[in-house]
Amino acid sequence: MTTISPVKTVKESKPKEQNSPKKSVYLTKQLNLWYGDKHALKNIDLDIKEHEVTAIIGPSGCGKSTYIKTLNRMVELVPSVKTSGEILYRERNIFDANYGVEELRTKVGMVFQKPNPFPKSIYDNVAYGPRIHGIKNKKILDEIVEKSLRGAAIWDEVKDRLNENAYSISGGQQQRICIARALAIEPDVILMDEPTSALDPISTLKIEELVQELKKDYSIIIVTHNMQQAARISDKTAFFLNGEVIEYDDTDVIFSNPSDKRTEDYISGRFG
Numbered sequence: 001m002t003t004i005s006p007v008k009t010v011k012e013s014k015p016k017e018q019n020s021p022k023k024s025v026y027l028t029k030q031l032n033l034w035y036g037d038k039h040a041l042k043n044i045d046l047d048i049k050e051h052e053v054t055a056i057i058g059p060s061g062c063g064k065s066t067y068i069k070t071l072n073r074m075v076e077l078v079p080s081v082k083t084s085g086e087i088l089y090r091e092r093n094i095f096d097a098n099y100g101v102e103e104l105r106t107k108v109g110m111v112f113q114k115p116n117p118f119p120k121s122i123y124d125n126v127a128y129g130p131r132i133h134g135i136k137n138k139k140i141l142d143e144i145v146e147k148s149l150r151g152a153a154i155w156d157e158v159k160d161r162l163n164e165n166a167y168s169i170s171g172g173q174q175q176r177i178c179i180a181r182a183l184a185i186e187p188d189v190i191l192m193d194e195p196t197s198a199l200d201p202i203s204t205l206k207i208e209e210l211v212q213e214l215k216k217d218y219s220i221i222i223v224t225h226n227m228q229q230a231a232r233i234s235d236k237t238a239f240f241l242n243g244e245v246i247e248y249d250d251t252d253v254i255f256s257n258p259s260d261k262r263t264e265d266y267i268s269g270r271f272g
């Protein structure tokens, strides 16, 4: 069988496993989701750990985006959506009636497929979330903006152009501004929906390196069509097919010794 070896171009080896077991950041139990009659997610069980990069892979239409948009309840913007089951974020069910969606979204940032900065200055893009949360003090905002841009590995490139429109920089830089904008609210989790699919290879590599850095402080869940990318940057991989999780394991295992024939067929390029 042809397999993709999990070559670590970004870092040569994974950090040593800690002695204590990692905590769950998201525990999904028997999640089902329907768009009207379309049963898009079927009995999903996934235990996603903190300070790991979890990759969601699978062919087009298998439910990857739907799943990560369920994690921050963005999917509820589609009126026909119905769900059953539970998603525990830090042990609280996000579907509980008294769980405010705004509260959840202060903990969970999201980065989309196409860089989507606001038509504002670089500074105002990053300061946007903190301002919404009531921070007005210029010195504090300056500090947050610098820290977030440094965290997104783009400070040096934009520090002299903070007042320029975010559209004036390259797509790869815009994507890092979007990551900085997500970091500015000090999230716990960052959801990434194919964040490099619109980027050139060098910008892609920068984002991949950044993801490796960010997992020290955040938990990252990334949807990707790019299996080499999943193999390079993730700790765990979930393979979705037709709305089901077929296999979820250490990335090394998924790419070198999957237990399900369908996973093997997918990663060796036989379909999808």
Ligand SMILES: Nc1ncnc2c1ncn2[C@@H]1O[C@H](COP(=O)(O)OP(=O)(O)OP(=O)(O)O)[C@@H](O)[C@H]1O
Pocket (backbone or CB within 6 Å): 035, 038, 040, 058, 059, 060, 061, 062, 063, 064, 065, 066, 067, 078
């Ligand atoms: N708003 C919607 N209304 C109805 N059906 C939808 C909606 N969004 C997605 N679907 C359907 O749900 C299924 C899962 O879609 P989803 O976008 O989650 O897949 P995906 O794995 O992310 O696909 P891709 O890799 O192409 O982005 C598909 O059959 C899709 O057509």
